[in-house]
Amino acid sequence: METGASLLKKGETSKEIYLLSRLQEVGHESDTPVEERLGLHFDLTVPLSRYVVENSGALAFPFKRWQIQKVWRGERPQEGRFREFVQADIDVIGNGDLPDHYEVELPLVMVAALERLREYGLPKATVHANNRKLSEGFYRGLGLTDVEGVLREIDKLDKIGADEVAKLLVSECGANEDQARACLELASLTAADGTELAERFDALAAAHGITSEGETAESYALAKQGLDTLAMIVDEAAAIRPGSVIADLKIARGLDYYTGSVYETFLDGAASLGSICSGGRYDNLASQGNKKYPGVGLSIGLSRLVSYMLHTAGAHASRVSPAVVMVAVWSEDERAASNRIANTLRSRGIAADVAPTAAKLGKQIKYADKLGIPYVWFPGQEGAGDEVKNIVSGDQLEADATSWEPDTVNARQTVVM
Amino acid sequence: METGASLLKKGETSKEIYLLSRLQEVGHESDTPVEERLGLHFDLTVPLSRYVVENSGALAFPFKRWQIQKVWRGERPQEGRFREFVQADIDVIGNGDLPDHYEVELPLVMVAALERLREYGLPKATVHANNRKLSEGFYRGLGLTDVEGVLREIDKLDKIGADEVAKLLVSECGANEDQARACLELASLTAADGTELAERFDALAAAHGITSEGETAESYALAKQGLDTLAMIVDEAAAIRPGSVIADLKIARGLDYYTGSVYETFLDGAASLGSICSGGRYDNLASQGNKKYPGVGLSIGLSRLVSYMLHTAGAHASRVSPAVVMVAVWSEDERAASNRIANTLRSRGIAADVAPTAAKLGKQIKYADKLGIPYVWFPGQEGAGDEVKNIVSGDQLEADATSWEPDTVNARQTVVM
Known part of the structure; x- marks a missing residue:
């Protein structure tokens, strides 16, 4: 449980929230403002942020924690989408700052965990990484200002396809057709190493007039900052576990609270399952006054993954009772x-x-x-x-x-x- | 989550229930009848019963399960009483019938688990057992008909004391002063072995005119049935683990769904903590048409127990990080x-x-x-x-x-x- 104020701290969220009321209060629920009501957490990151702020004096930073726990979303239940499900999260939270090496270490922890499940039929998992600064710098360089809006539409690519997203970019985000096409070109960019990534990005940016000079200098600098982190991530990951992490510039993570790196993870041959392990870097989720606690974290949707393993990957329990x-x-x-x-x-x-x-x-x-x-x-x-x-x-x-x-x-x- | 209908299946409950509503429904919660709304489970036994009925065709009976999970109660939080806490449950459920040897085996599993915590400072735990048939037969033999009401008042003994309970038995349950005193005498009866228990009960019953003959024959037979089970429990437990289970006829378990054995567990020197592990036999909780799935189960209030171990028993974690x-x-x-x-x-x-x-x-x-x-x-x-x-x-x-x-x-x- 969290207060409504805590659950809604970051304003609009793409997640459906359940609020609670005592049986005795039926008919009087609305007497209490939403902020003061209790609700169920829709992820494990928002409660972690509240916890870190409340206990910052007692924690040793960088603070690392894992957590495997239920979360709830008020959605219509369907195949692979549950109202009540279990997430498995890892996060590292810094006090004031947080070194960027955690942005490659954390996805690799998840890859190692998923790799252990391959003997039970799980296909190979690949982390697809992007960086919000890179996207934002590029969009701003194009002259687009509704960055959140563009990210929200790009996030729909896998669901509705490029043509529909292009239409939405025009109708909802004030893009013209050229800008919309440029956003889609960026989203189609992938790379397995940092050099390749930088070359492709620079070529695309230059083609749209985004360079380190003149009017676009600031936007380019922002994009470059994200690009450098993303290049570091794919190169470091390739050195430790080749083929585990690729740069994929369509990864957007919709309305979430991420400010830099974002990750989604896909299983070979199971694209329709969607991302089974997602996350990113969030610099502003936990804060108190002018103190900030930036974090990096990823979350495995455990219920969906287990459901897939049992129903599609062919895993099954060998016996009912643990007794020998x-x-x-x-x-x-x-x-x-x-x-x-x-x-x-x-x-x-x-x-x-x-x-x-x-x-x-x-x-x-x-x-x-x-x-x-x-x-x-x-x-x-x-x-x-x-x-x-x-x-x-x-x-x-x-x-x-x-x-x-x-x-x-x-x-x-x-x-x- | 459970439906309101499932949570309220047994009618009135002493537990405070939380109902859920989607954020989008604020102000319209009352449009949906409580039975059709979703709520949070207040224990792990009600959801287990629903599960057993839904999956009876696929389960091997007697069905044994353990479960360690959160439950929620819409209470005012205070020392040792949480709104959101973890319970650790074990239950055995039969199909149609369930042998009574489980009524001694299950409390002994919990005693064995609690015994393992003694090296971390937990005091010795003793299970106090009673039997509702014994209580009901005695009350009916006295001429009292509001058995649930009497149990509810007896359940308050530790909180408000004998004098207040006697007043409530008179004012709320239609007892006269003699009947109230007899109920309190029964509640003060304890015994460590079956023979002692039978002798004391028979003496008390006879003193109040409850015998196997005449008008009280049916009531006495009911009480005797509970007495025999309770005597078996304390004797079998004494043979396997001496001093672990005693008969204590004040144990009532308020408005719960128990139909036979009831258990509460107390720690030496920690009476104010109340029962840390409670349960009983429930013959009517899970049923479908004329099929019945009687069960025996106990539940450890894990959050309260851990809180006690950390704050009172002196246990503490030796280090913050699991890293060596x-x-x-x-x-x-x-x-x-x-x-x-x-x-x-x-x-x-x-x-x-x-x-x-x-x-x-x-x-x-x-x-x-x-x-x-x-x-x-x-x-x-x-x-x-x-x-x-x-x-x-x-x-x-x-x-x-x-x-x-x-x-x-x-x-x-x-x-x-």
Whole structure:
């Protein structure tokens, strides 16, 4: 929960916000101004910023944190778009300033995390990076002043295509057709290394009269600042993990709070899924008086990613229960003996369940099978030793709860393709 | 999120519910009936019941699940009472029926979990168990019919004391003074074993004319059913973990959905904290047509427990950062070399951070110290080997990132008393 004032601090947002009211207040919700009402956070960055400002005296800066938590958006639920979902965020926040090496380190942390999921069927992920200063400098150099408006329309490229975006740039952002075409040309620019990026950008800028001289000098200088950071990012990333980050100048991030680098991440062969990991640098989100806490962060949309892995990438849970072994129960009077065996196994780190009822043995085994538990343990009766049956292979052997180890192949809890 | 209909399914609840409305709907919230609005769950049991009914065809019963998640209650926040907090729940749900051995196994799982926290300063926890059938049979045997009302008042005993509860039983529940006193006598009954419990209960019941004969036969039979289960629970628990569960007949659980066993858990010397782990058996919460899914579950109020451990029991985090070692950076041009060392350490499972800036070495060490990182790594320069300094002891030794191991005492992340 956050106050409405905190959620709406940055003014208009592209996110749909849920407000809360107590059941007792139904019919009187509007008595409280939105700013004073409580709402659910629509991301993990706005609450982080509030937290950093409130606790700045106690934190060591640069402050790094990860957070995996639910967020809520008041949208119509549909395939890949949830009202309630889990995000996994990493951010670094500085006090006053923040070195730009974090702008390459943070996307690489996410790439490393996503790379670990490839053995479960996730395709290769590539971070597409852009820089708002680069875009803003270019737009201003063209003579466009509604920078936020242009970014908002460019953000729609993947959804509605270049022709529709061009029309919107003209109708909504005061662009003429040449300016609109130039914005689309910039958006079509990609590069895998810094030199290539600088050459292409300079050629495009020059073609539209944006240079370091004359009237466009200030706009060009702003664009150049963004260009240099972006070039550094792709080159450093290529040195550490080749092919993980490319410059892609259509990345806009709509109405978000970013002020420099912006990132989106796409999976090979899954363009329709959209970005699975997005973020950027935000210099003005957290501030108090004239103190600023600039940050860089990225967020994985975990629910959507897991949904994709299960429904499209072919990952599935190999069994229902985490238990490796189920101890059978001969009769309810002997349940205590079965419990003791299970407790002995558990104390050795072996997850054990006990049969729910002293049903016929076949029914107990069927229950273990339904839960995907690979072993059933038979407590010894009348002085005989215990035995354990691998219900996958059918093998049954004598066993002692103080020393028995499951076969790792059967006992492993895996998510297989 | 749940629908209002789901949250209010069991009618009146003692929990304060938050309803949601989209920012765009402000002023029009009341257009939608409460049942169709979305709300935040106030516990994890109501959503579990909905889940079980919706997925009954796909689940293997008895269905066991644990869940650690936030819940919300629209209350005035105060010490130990939060609006937004984390609960840790375990439940077992049966299809049609559920063996009563789960009524002793589940509280013992919670006791085992709480026992593990004793090394971090948590006092001994004792589960106090009662049974609603026992209470209801006794109240009805006395001639009282507003059983829910009596339970609600008895639930206030710890807060307002016996005299005030007696007054409320008379004014709110139609009890006369004798009946009120009898209810309080029942509530004062405790026992550590089943035989003692049965003897004390029978003596009290007989003193108030409640016996297995005549007019009170039906009420007595109901009470006896609860008594037998409760006696089984304390005896079985005593056999497995002596002193972990006692019968305490004042436990009522207010307006909750329990139908049999009820549990509250108290910490030695922390009575004012109230119950840190509560639950019970609920036979009617999940149902569909004439199918019933009876359950037993308990919930730890994790936020309150952690708050107590940090503020009263003396637990604290031993350091701020999970990193064991911080790699120093000689100059920004040499940051890549420091990154490589950190990555080598990380690939070996050693959590490593890299200095945020190539500041003077003293400043870098101070940063590590502020984060509680015990080691600072110095990359070798001009052909020399790397060295690592234990900034707690001051020892500095040659080290190789491919083989170095931190001293376990310094590297361990612990919560100490």
